């Protein structure tokens with residue numbers, strides 16, 4: 173829990189600047205750290221620190237790096253319109269932030285809180301170093317609806333079941349209304365000494381050059397606060413109507429696609445929440461009812477719940493919540509993993525999802541569940557292998573949501589789907605992509621295959637099959653399911 177912050181010391185010169193340290197909050201509106209800095213009346217220095225050294229689970233994957241590049245450029249331009257500059261440094265924040273605060277003679281360093289294990293550790297250490305140096309460090313809530321320590325059981329423990337957590341969260345009241353963007357930022361003159369640590373966004377080398385594999389990402393997305401606002405309004409003013417029923421259909425544009433915007437903070441969850449509520453109460457979203465609204469708000473709730481679980485148990489980034497899964501005899505077959513990654517498993521819905529992910533850096537939630545179940549159950553691959561692939565390829569890759577959802581699907585997580593519930597990818601596809609539109613879009617080899625067999629091409633007429641260059645299934649569904657259940661039963665039967 174953050175400590176109570178001090179007031180600026182009286183002997184600090186009135187023109188000593190405030191540093192706003194941007195992290196997962198690349199926006200001007202509903203940014204309490206920025207609003208605080210502007211309201212202080214002191215000149216403002218805006219800073220972003222890229223630390224490429226983070227290891228494993230905390231490392232930024234390649235698709236997320238591509239997004240970050242665009243997000244930083246958009247923030248840079250937005251700040252410039254306000255009269256401010258985004259200073260970008262590269263290196264270890266623990267060393268850089270206190271040093272840059274000293275070089276700037278800063279009165280305060282302010283930021284919006286993050287909750288992942290490494291982020292918390294870093295921020296706590298930086299706060300202590302700054303305070304020791306007489307610089308005020310002030311942090312704010314901006315990235316979640318409910319901070320992890322605010323929703324607790326009566327005994328003061330963290331919740332382990334979403335429905336109970338959600339009920340308690342809702343009972344604690346509505347999230348605060350979002351703050352407006354400041355009208356103007358009184359920018360401080362850049363300290364000369366910062367020239368040594370600041371670099372241009374180009375120098376971070378976040379986008380792929382040789383080869384440039386990001387064409388699909390560029391076609392699908394434009395990162396930035398203005399674009400996030402457009403996506404939000406497009407969704408609540410139209411798409412949200414019918415959300416509760418249609419959100420499981422990957423063939424329909426039924427969900428918000430706000431996950432990368434929320435991940436990088438181009439919008440805040442409070443903005444999403446209040447925009448959706450206002451659309452229902454103001455009647456802007458045609459045909460949208462309370463049921464659609466409640467479902468959408470609860471999905472935002474799942475995002476917070478994942479944050480709160482990782483906050484309570486940081487070891488979940490790599491350890492099974494249910495420790496009996498430590499003995500799971502994963503097969504981890506390299507050829508199976510490769511076929512899954514490349515979308516060549518012979519199961520159209522799995523391959524469509526994996527190819528959508530590779531091309532656009534995003535995959536529909538229902539399909540994420542199907543491909544994750546297929547990997548961990550039919551192929552018996554450790555969920556951490558899938559989590560690592562998603563981390564590298566998703567533009568919305570987020571440590572809490574990714575780890576908690578993977579553990580949930582694999583059956584080893586908190587409030588998880590039981591392991592014996594194995595998704596059948598063919599039945600799932602027939603139910604959620606009834607006309608095969610989604611599969612045909614991402615697996616064009618199947619474009620000419622009739623709907624009756626598009627989700628199970630091996631059942632097609634041999635003459636049609638002969639014309640289609642599509643792999644045969646890499647695993648038999650019944651056999652893979654039986655193998656997974658036997659492995660799991662071995663765990664349950666173990667003394």
Ligand code: FAD
Pocket residue numbers: 419427428429430431432434435471472473474475476478535536537538540541544562566568569570571573574575577578581
């Ligand atoms: P919408 O349906 O419009 O939902 C609105 C917002 O609610 C989303 O943008 C997201 O922020 C949040 N949300 C929705 N579902 C979930 C969920 N199950 N868990 C947490 N938050 C949720 N989401 C990520 O943001 N980053 C990840 O790295 C990530 N990894 C996942 C891995 C697996 C195996 C699975 C099954 C799900 C994962 N999700 C992850 C959750 C979910 O799939 C995406 O958030 C969702 O598909 C984003 O699409 P949307 O913005 O259109 O969602």
